[in-house]
Amino acid sequence: MxxxxxxxxxxxxxxxxxxxxxxxxxxxxxxxxxxxxxxxxxxxxxxxxxxxxxxxxxxxxxxxxxxxxxxxxxxxxxxxxxxxxxxxxxxxxxxxxxxxxxxxxxxxxxxxxxxxxxxxxxxxxxxxxxxxxxxxxxxxxxxxxxxxxxxxxxxxxxxxxxxxxxxxxxxxxxxxxxxxxxxxxxxxxxxxxxxxxxxxxxxxxxxxxxxxxxxxxxxxxxxxxxxxxxxxxxxxxxxxxxxGKKIEEPTNKEKIDMIKKHYELLKKYSNSKVALLEIRTHALWYLKGIPNIKEYKEALVKTNTEADFQNVLEQIYNHL
Ligand SMILES: Cc1cc2nc3c(=O)[nH]c(=O)nc-3n(C[C@H](O)[C@H](O)[C@H](O)COP(=O)(O)O)c2cc1C
Missing domain, CATH: 3.20.20.70 (Aldolase class I)
Structure with missing residues (x-):
């Protein structure tokens, strides 16, 4: 309305x-x-x-x-x-x-x-x-x-x-x-x-x-x-x-794609260090509730470079 x-x-x-x-x-x-x-x-x-x-x-x-x-x-x-x-x-x-x-x-x-x-x-x-x-x-x-x-x-x-x-x-x-x-x-x-x-x-x-x-x-x-x-x-x-209709929930792979997109947007509007810090926080929120990825999440928050972050994200994607 x-x-x-x-x-x-x-x-x-x-x-x-x-x-x-x-x-x-x-x-x-x-x-x-x-x-x-x-x-x-x-x-x-x-x-x-x-x-x-x-x-x-x-x-x-x-x-x-x-x-x-x-x-x-x-x-x-x-x-x-x-x-x-x-x-x-x-x-x-x-x-x-x-x-x-x-x-x-x-x-x-x-x-x-x-x-x-x-x-x-x-x-x-x-x-x-x-x-x-x-x-x-x-x-x-x-x-x-x-x-x-x-x-x-x-x-x-x-x-x-x-x-x-x-x-x-x-x-x-x-x-x-x-x-x-x-x-x-x-x-x-x-x-x-x-x-x-x-x-x-x-x-x-x-x-x-x-x-x-x-x-x-x-x-x-x-x-x-x-x-x-x-x-x-x-x-x-x-x-x-x-x-009055419910949309379908995003799949886990769609969640990973959203993390990638979100990261690109953060990089576009802030410096790379800030972007990485912010996406690490958001990534944990996006990944909440996905079973059996605890060790990947632990690795993700420790990443200090874009390459490492993307690499762990790719591993999660392939694991799903
Ligand atoms: C991390 C965080 C930051 C917030 N920052 C602001 C803010 O800058 N201005 C504001 O008016 N409210 C702020 N809030 C309050 C939210 O706008 C909202 O009123 C509150 O979270 C309750 O709504 P929710 O139950 O949908 O989260 C913040 C809340 C959170 C969790």
């Missing part, structure tokens, strides 16, 4: 989550090919952009559109300046503000990410200022709360401030990634605001995707961790929500 964030049309209800270290241009390319309706970038520091010390933001491929670039920070002025800078230099379709990151370095030390949830008035100030500063839609990604749940209050402030959508990961900051996401909070937020709500947390299959849409009435669902090693879940959800 099509929907909109501001004037940005989105083809379907399957959204790829922002994940630091994962949602870079290489993986986004794969996820887009799987048919995701909307992509988020990894979060980028608004302070870093303002002071020009941040590693450059990934490029955006035209084929990835619509895409949202996510910023995090705590200082209103840095949010405003970085949003303007990103709009001018990177031309994303949407700017998203991170109010969900639980990582101590971000949330405690810098009072950014989910720390903002402690101060709904500041949220309104930040969102209003960014909305005024740019011409593209601004959205916010939140959690259920910091220690206690205050997502409804926060969501109302975000709407009042002029944001065009809210994504909510249905866990508090205190919960981190443990326990079960409480989708009731998504429902409550959806009932409280008139802007689109993207539900997030613990979607592991197309059945979960449908269930979240039905139970919470949210406008779209966002998938993060379940894509690790399984970008096909995006396609599975898109197809299932559209037709």
């Amino acid at each position: 099509k929907w909109k964030i501001g004037n940005v049309e989105i083809e379907n209800q399957v959204v790829f989550a922002p994940m630091a270290g994962v949602s870079n241009i290489s993986y986004r390319t794969i996820i887009k090919e799987m048919g995701a309706g909307l992509l988020y970038s990894e979060m980028v520091s608004s302070m870093g952009i303002t002071y020009n010390s941040q590693k450059t933001i990934d490029l955006i491929n035209e084929s990835e559109r619509p895409i949202s670039i996510q910023i995090f920070g705590s200082d209103v002025n840095s949010f405003v300046e970085s949003a303007k800078y990103i709009e001018k230099n990177f031309h994303p379709d949407i700017i998203d503000i991170n109010m969900g990151c639980p990582v101590p370095k971000v949330a405690v030390k810098s009072q950014a990410g989910s720390a903002l949830l402690k101060n709904p008035d500041k949220i309104k100030e930040v969102v209003s200022a960014v909305v005024k500063a740019v011409n593209i839609p601004v959205t916010v990604k939140i959690r259920s709360g910091w220690n206690t749940i205050n997502a409804v209050e926060v969501a109302k402030k975000i709407e009042e401030a002029g944001a065009k959508a809210i994504a909510i990961h249905a866990r508090t900051r205190a919960q981190g990634y443990s326990g079960k996401a409480d989708w009731n909070i998504i429902k409550e937020v959806k009932e409280a605001v008139n802007i689109p709500v993207i539900g997030n947390g613990d979607i592991k299959s197309c059945l979960d995707a449908k269930k979240m849409l039905e139970e919470t009435n949210c406008d779209a669902i966002m998938i993060g961790r379940a894509t690790l090693g399984n970008p096909w879940i995006i396609k599975e959800c898109v197809e299932f929500l559209d037709t």
